Amino acid sequence: MDVLVVKDGKQLKFSETPIVPLRFLVSSIQQEDYGKRVEGRAGIIHIGFDDVSRKIQIPFFFKGKEEFDFPLIRDELFSLFGKESFYIAEAPDFEGNFTGKQYQVKISDVIDMDQDELDGRIAQGTLVFETTDSPYAQSILTTQEIQSNGLTIDKYWDFGMGFETVDNQELIYNHKAVGEQSFHVFNAGNVEVHPFESYLKLTIKNVVGSTEMFQITNMTNGSRARISVPVAKTDVWTYDGPNIIRNLVHAAKHTRKNFISLAPGWNTFKVYYCDSADVSFDFGFLYR
Known part of the structure; x- marks a missing residue:
């Protein structure tokens, strides 16, 4: 599998770095309920809820050529994920075909990495992201791309995106x-x-x-x-x-x-x- 990072208009694939993603784990959306309490009545009257955010975890490992590569790769990873939000997308297959969906996220937790005690070139850890602005997955392209070029199942449009019952x-x-x-x-x-x-x-x-x-x-x-x-x-x-x-x-x-x-x-x-x-x-x- 692979992961695409889009930040400041630039694209970076994990496959272009020493970082090897193992999973792309998307949680369900955290919801915030709201209601009101009526005096003299048991319970709370449920009014509704808002979708708030979701977390995405990416377990990974990397292996440097030499043991001293560890701090270099570690620092490169730290610099990649700053304070600003960015987009990530998943390519679940071995050919690097992305699902057509992306998430706007920021890093939400400390990046901890365990360096192998026997082989210092190897380290593993988990990247934890949280969605910003919107908790939903978003199509990478927009409708005017369909208007201009039609709909083709490729790296930007995929099965499971809602087009199965529609004539192009x-x-x-x-x-x-x-x-x-x-x-x-x-x-x-x-x-x-x-x-x-x-x-x-x-x-x-x-x-x-x-x-x-x-x-x-x-x-x-x-x-x-x-x-x-x-x-x-x-x-x-x-x-x-x-x-x-x-x-x-x-x-x-x-x-x-x-x-x-x-x-x-x-x-x-x-x-x-x-x-x-x-x-x-x-x-x-x-x-x-």
Whole structure:
């Protein structure tokens, strides 16, 4: 097996170092319950829970050429994992094919290594990571990669990522939407994609027939985004996470400040207050 580390835009595989990973152990997600106590009533009324974080453990060993390689490799390992978060991905087979999923993590525990008493060139230990920002696995690539190059099962898209029952020809993320006619967008993950919690970029352009306002609605979960002013054909509106931009200028004041999200599976959309519009979606898939 192998492990990919992506940090500051640079990629490093464990197979390119003396470090040999033995396992890639992903825990279930730690959840934080919340509820309320009612006076005179036994128990606690359960309201819900939040997904918080998960841990990933990677047992490893390394073997240097000489005994004095131990402190050099040890220090190199320490420098690789600093205070900043980064991404790690797993390649479970011997050919180095990654699963297509990655985790944003930071090192969460002291890195202890045991040096072999009989052969000082050999050491072993366990790297313990904890997820940051999101406890979910994320697809390495996003939907615009599918739009541009199609879906192929390779090192970035793999079995078990939610595409098994979908025809590749249906995976369309750039739409020529017609007013009040439905179109569909597929979220292959099993977690809702929300712009405040993960990457989601919605681009609206070439709008025709908008004289008062513009609205796009996700009929599947009821989320919507409304622009409160007429949209010109030359305008390009971008909902990039929590930022709303018109022609490179922040324009949230001209909207209702509401946002679309995508439920797992198929999402049905409609646009309103226009004759047509070009709508594109770019987001990554999230997995529990």
